[in-house]
Amino acid sequence: MRNGFSVSSSSEFVNEIRDDAREALFHYHATACFRPGRGLRAWTRPAILGRIKSARRFALDLADGWQDHPADPQPQEHTPLDLALAAVGVCSLKTAIAGGSARGITFDSIEMVVSAEVQPQEEDFLPTARVRRIAYDITTRSDADAGLIEEVTRQILDRSPNHRTVKDTTELHFHAGERELGWSPAAIPAGASGGRTVRRHVKWISGTQFESAGLDAGGCRLPLRVDEAKQFAGVDWAPNPQEYVVLALAAELASLAAREQEAATGSAGTWSVHAHGLLDLRGLMLVDPAAAVGFQTIGCTVDRPAGLGADEADRYFRTAVERSALVELLALPHPVEVRLSSDERETLRAAAGR
Amino acid sequence: MSEQDRTAVGFRAGLEDDAQWLNDLKRRRNPGPRSVHHRAVDPSLGAATVAVHGGTYEDPVTGAVGTPVFQTSTFLLDDLSYSAFERGATRDVPIYTRYGNPSQWSVQEKAAALEGAESALVTSSGMSAIASTIYALTNNGSHIVTAYDVYGGTYNLMREDMPSAGREVTFVDSTDLAAVEAAIRPETQLLFFESLTNPLLKAPQLRAIADIAKRHDALLVVDNTFLSPVNLRPLDLGADVVVHSATKYLNGHSDVTAGVVAGSRKFVDRVWAQALRFGGTTEPLACYLLERGLKTLALRMRAHNDNAERLAAFLDGHEKVLAVHHPSLDHYPHQHLREDVLGGYGGMVAFEVAGGDDAALKFCSALRIPYLATSLGGVESLVSLPFNTSHCSLTTAQRASIGIRPGLVRYSAGVERAEDLVADVARALETI
Numbered sequence: 001m002r003n004g005f006s007v008s009s010s011s012e013f014v015n016e017i018r019d020d021a022r023e024a025l026f027h028y029h030a031t032a033c034f035r036p037g038r039g040l041r042a043w044t045r046p047a048i049l050g051r052i053k054s055a056r057r058f059a060l061d062l063a064d065g066w067q068d069h070p071a072d073p074q075p076q077e078h079t080p081l082d083l084a085l086a087a088v089g090v091c092s093l094k095t096a097i098a099g100g101s102a103r104g105i106t107f108d109s110i111e112m113v114v115s116a117e118v119q120p121q122e123e124d125f126l127p128t129a130r131v132r133r134i135a136y137d138i139t140t141r142s143d144a145d146a147g148l149i150e151e152v153t154r155q156i157l158d159r160s161p162n163h164r165t166v167k168d169t170t171e172l173h174f175h176a177g178e179r180e181l182g183w184s185p186a187a188i189p190a191g192a193s194g195g196r197t198v199r200r201h202v203k204w205i206s207g208t209q210f211e212s213a214g215l216d217a218g219g220c221r222l223p224l225r226v227d228e229a230k231q232f233a234g235v236d237w238a239p240n241p242q243e244y245v246v247l248a249l250a251a252e253l254a255s256l257a258a259r260e261q262e263a264a265t266g267s268a269g270t271w272s273v274h275a276h277g278l279l280d281l282r283g284l285m286l287v288d289p290a291a292a293v294g295f296q297t298i299g300c301t302v303d304r305p306a307g308l309g310a311d312e313a314d315r316y317f318r319t320a321v322e323r324s325a326l327v328e329l330l331a332l333p334h335p336v337e338v339r340l341s342s343d344e345r346e347t348l349r350a351a352a353g354r
Numbered sequence: 355m356s357e358q359d360r361t362a363v364g365f366r367a368g369l370e371d372d373a374q375w376l377n378d379l380k381r382r383r384n385p386g387p388r389s390v391h392h393r394a395v396d397p398s399l400g401a402a403t404v405a406v407h408g409g410t411y412e413d414p415v416t417g418a419v420g421t422p423v424f425q426t427s428t429f430l431l432d433d434l435s436y437s438a439f440e441r442g443a444t445r446d447v448p449i450y451t452r453y454g455n456p457s458q459w460s461v462q463e464k465a466a467a468l469e470g471a472e473s474a475l476v477t478s479s480g481m482s483a484i485a486s487t488i489y490a491l492t493n494n495g496s497h498i499v500t501a502y503d504v505y506g507g508t509y510n511l512m513r514e515d516m517p518s519a520g521r522e523v524t525f526v527d528s529t530d531l532a533a534v535e536a537a538i539r540p541e542t543q544l545l546f547f548e549s550l551t552n553p554l555l556k557a558p559q560l561r562a563i564a565d566i567a568k569r570h571d572a573l574l575v576v577d578n579t580f581l582s583p584v585n586l587r588p589l590d591l592g593a594d595v596v597v598h599s600a601t602k603y604l605n606g607h608s609d610v611t612a613g614v615v616a617g618s619r620k621f622v623d624r625v626w627a628q629a630l631r632f633g634g635t636t637e638p639l640a641c642y643l644l645e646r647g648l649k650t651l652a653l654r655m656r657a658h659n660d661n662a663e664r665l666a667a668f669l670d671g672h673e674k675v676l677a678v679h680h681p682s683l684d685h686y687p688h689q690h691l692r693e694d695v696l697g698g699y700g701g702m703v704a705f706e707v708a709g710g711d712d713a714a715l716k717f718c719s720a721l722r723i724p725y726l727a728t729s730l731g732g733v734e735s736l737v738s739l740p741f742n743t744s745h746c747s748l749t750t751a752q753r754a755s756i757g758i759r760p761g762l763v764r765y766s767a768g769v770e771r772a773e774d775l776v777a778d779v780a781r782a783l784e785t786i
């Protein structure tokens with residue numbers, strides 16, 4: 001085992017998907033439900049990993065951003081954006097470790113601070129803050145020389161699926177039952193920047209296991225665990241980086257749709273959103289140059305509250321989609337800056353403002 | 355004789371990596387593990403030939419015709435062992451017997467060839483094979499569909515251990531396809547059925563169940579203990595993994611407790627990793643006995659098949675016998691089994707004698723050839739009554755609801771002369 005990874009298993013998988021593309025298609029699913037008075041909860045549903053199902057039973061209570069008041073000085077719940085940033089950070093580090101392991105590098109540690117500059121909230125009630133730019137401050141300690149580690153780490157820019165989804169344009173689809181809902185992403189306001197910065201520390205533990213904790217005062221500082229299914233080198237310890245993306249997206253949309261309904265009618269019903277995304281591992285593994293690297297074919301289906309008409313529900317949900325920070329983060333290209341360091345202590349201390 | 359190499363075929367290919375990225379990695383899943391010294395037989399040969407020759411360790415030093423007994427718990431370390439550790443390929447190099455041993459590889463190769471599988475695993479018991487397989491192939495939060503009349507040990511594992519391990523289980527009538535399909539949920543990962551059930555010899559429609567499993571991205575595991583690969587090969591019918599209590603027909607001499615798991619290398623590697631953590635290792639000496647037993651599997655199965663058919667034919671219509679359960683009989687309800695089997699139906703016959711359990715007890719004590727004992731699949735005939743053994747925890751009403759009525763006798767026909775078994779049964783019936 002190198003870095004807690006079985007290189008043999010990676011190798012067997014690469015050669016399996018070379019022979020049989022269907023085995024490379026990993027479908028991840030999550031559902032989120034907003035209930036008035038009860039709040040926001042999201043959970044993973046069975047993933048289909050090639051031809052194998054993996055049950056994936058993980059659930060999180062999340063901050064909905066508008067019902068949770070007065071603001072808790074030490075919030076115990078993460079926001080959907082916290083999940084998304086952890087998902088992007090872990091996916092990037094994992095890509096570096098997987099690539100480094102194939103290359104024979106032994107890592108002592110690899111960690112990053114992922115920071116997102118978010119715009120001030122556009123309207124007072126909008127519980128979502130759009131991301132303008134992202135930065136990764138990555139520090140590694142390994143047996144490889146600085147040139148090699150830099151090369152391997154920079155490969156995440158092309159090969160990390162969640163990173164590519166944030167950096168590139170990605171198609172998103174939304175449905176109400178069987179009907180597809182047309183939508184257009186709200187334009188990024190010109191020159192908007194400099195609201196505040198949300199920062200998370202992301203730390204590799206072993207193999208596919210990571211932890212990510214918030215670094216900001218006023219944000220949830222509890223660690224989020226990240227892992228893979230045991231069918232894919234993990235130990236079923238936590239959702240994987242792609243699952244965090246669909247968890248975050250479903251959660252934000254359920255909460256926003258409810259918020260729209262409340263703003264319009266004075267009360268909100270129960271909103272459920274099911275999100276799905278596809279990871280084609282032929283992309284990240286460079287098995288097929290035509291395969292997309294990014295986490296793609298992302299879609300959500302909404303279940304409207306009981307008693308709410310379809311047209312009205314569609315209207316709230318579409319507005320939620322168009323205002324969602326995470327829809328924007330995933331659908332539109334965002335600039336990402338990567339800074340590498342091998343002197344981790346200094347960088348982390350500086351980034352954490354300690 | 356071949357040059358000495360104790361590693362599995364294909365292991366060294368993975369060592370030549372000069373990888374720049376994941377797509378440069380060369381190791382693939384290979385059938386086995388088997389070394390160059392383990393005989394790989396042409397799978398198109400008949401079961402009788404495969405049973406004799408598959409997996410034999412052809413010792414490059416002595417030229418021994420039979421597999422030596424590698425009675426050791428550990429092996430010398432060398433660079434290849436260290437590479438196996440480093441790369442997570444420890445199934446491919448003999449390092450420590452719980453991980454693998456050439457005696458185990460011999461049996462595994464033979465069992466895999468018989469089941470038409472890429473890979474097999476030999477374990478310390480049938481239950482060890484079953485527990486490791488079910489655990490390895492499911493996750494926390496998953497759901498399993500199985501039969502309410504699976505073997506008692508399996509039933510207990512499903513009912514008593516799976517819920518606390520985060521797996522929910524639904525028990526269905528395995529011969530009711532609609533019930534099987536209706537039990538499926540989004541989180542159903544595994545369907546577990548026996549190719550022939552105990553004691554009433556019901557046969558689920560494995561091809562159709564395999565289709566259901568595939569449609570729902572679930573895996574089908576089949577316990578093929580009662581039929582053996584000589585009579586039925588579940589993988590050919592669409593199952594993903596086959597398990598056996600090798601204690602029964604595979605070993606065949608009632609002198610070894612062992613289990614087998616067979617399937618693709620992908621799945622069996624995962625079960626292997628689970629079994630080695632659970633500790634269900636098979637001792638090399640037990641592997642020797644099991645491999646020796648397996649050599650005569652096809653011969654023995656022919657005798658078991660014939661004897662059970664002869665007994666069933668004799669019992670069916672006998673005035674002191676109220677019902678006979680055997681697939682060879684015209685009134686047997688699961689006729690599709692005739693299409694699925696390759697040889698026959700194994701050595702089991704179940705029948706209900708007139709006069710209830712007291713008469714059945716009397717009948718058993720009057721038999722002179724079979725031993726009164728649980729288990730099955732050995733060369734010696736065995737007889738037992740479900741009401742005071744395998745199904746004693748059920749009430750009379752519960753037993754009746756699953757078709758086990760008073761007077762039911764379970765007869766495991768051995769390989770003795772059919773005429774002797776029939777005459778013995780005829781004589782014993784006269785006493786009730």
Ligand SMILES: Cc1ncc(COP(=O)(O)O)c(C=O)c1O
Pocket residue numbers: 479480481482505507548552577579580598599600601611612613729
């Ligand atoms: C069908 C079946 N499966 C599994 C087992 C368990 O096997 P073992 O006793 O080898 O653990 C048995 C044992 O009777 C059996 O009959």
